[in-house]
Amino acid sequence: MADQRRFDSLEQTAALTAQRLDDTSSTLLNRMATHTHVEPNAVLTTNFYDLHRSSRAQGDTANRWEQFADGYMKWGPGNADPDVFLYRETANVLAVDPGDSLRVRGALVHEQPFARYYCGVAGGQNIVANGAPQNIPFTVALETHSEVIKNGNTTFTLGRAGVWQVSGGYRLSSGAAANHQLMIYNGSSSTVRYAESQQNPGSGNNVTVTRRFGVGAVVALGLAIAGSTNSTIATDVPESTHISLMWLRP
Incomplete structure (x- = not known):
């Protein structure tokens, strides 16, 4: 009889163990339905907002650091909710929340597209006095950048969206009308003007605009002369007729 009871107990234990294994397998299968481990410390999930990793120190009542499946990260003091957030805001932009600050101890290398050209046309460029703007040609590069694309010699395509500062100036050798x-x-199109300056009369002028441009925007420095006297761009001081294009911020 004792052997029979012992056998019944072992049989019940085996059945309970099998049931627990079934429950564990079911739980793992449910987790695998939404999470697929592809490499150590990496996880694929159907929910971008799943908490992926976190850490806290002994005695903390809240996480000091959290990372979510989409890369969003939070930092906190360990005894309260996180108060600093770092995330990818849009393409090529890493951001912190409004009100947060980022302190850099040491040098921060900031790549800032900048290009500058001047008119190097031999003998000067003739500007016809017909009232319509004519693009000033810029043949000599003082500084170039891959995100400032020169189209021929007269227009420039901006390869990055954001706030740009575009400046230009000219000087005439004749025809100060x-x-x-x-x-x-x-x-x-002279109806799409970002900035303009009038000289009446005069032999030179400058103009600057700081504004937001979309990627692919085209800009040029144009000169319009009313009246009947043509003018010629001066080349004795080449850089006096110039254009510069500088990206400032997103």
Whole structure:
């Protein structure tokens, strides 16, 4: 009889163990339905907001650091909710939340697209006095950047969205007539002007605009002369007729 009871007990234990194994297998299968481990410390999930990893020190009542499946990270003091957040805001932009600060101890290398050209046309460029803007050609590069694309010699395509500062100036060697209008515009339509400055009369002028441009925006420095006297760009001081394009921030 004792052997029979012992056998019954072992049989019950085996059945209970089998049931626990079934429950464990079911739980693992449910987890695998939404999480697929592809390498150590990496996880694929159907929910971007799943908490992936976290850490806290002994005695803490809250996590000091958290990382979510989409890369979003939070930091806190360990005894309260996180208060600093770091994340990918958009393409090529890493951001912290408004109100957070990022302190850099040491040098911060900031790549800032900048390009500058001047008009190097031999003998000067003739500007016809017909009232319509004509693009000033820029043949000599003082500084170039891959995100400032020169189209021929007269227009420039901006390869990065954000706030740009575009500046330009000119000087004439002849034909200092009235109503010289210098403008930064899209290079093809005088109705799309980003900035302009009028000299009446005069032999030179400068203009600057700081504004937001989309990627692929085209800009040019145009000069319009009213009246009947043509003008010629001076080349004795080449850099006096120039254009510079500098990206400032997203």
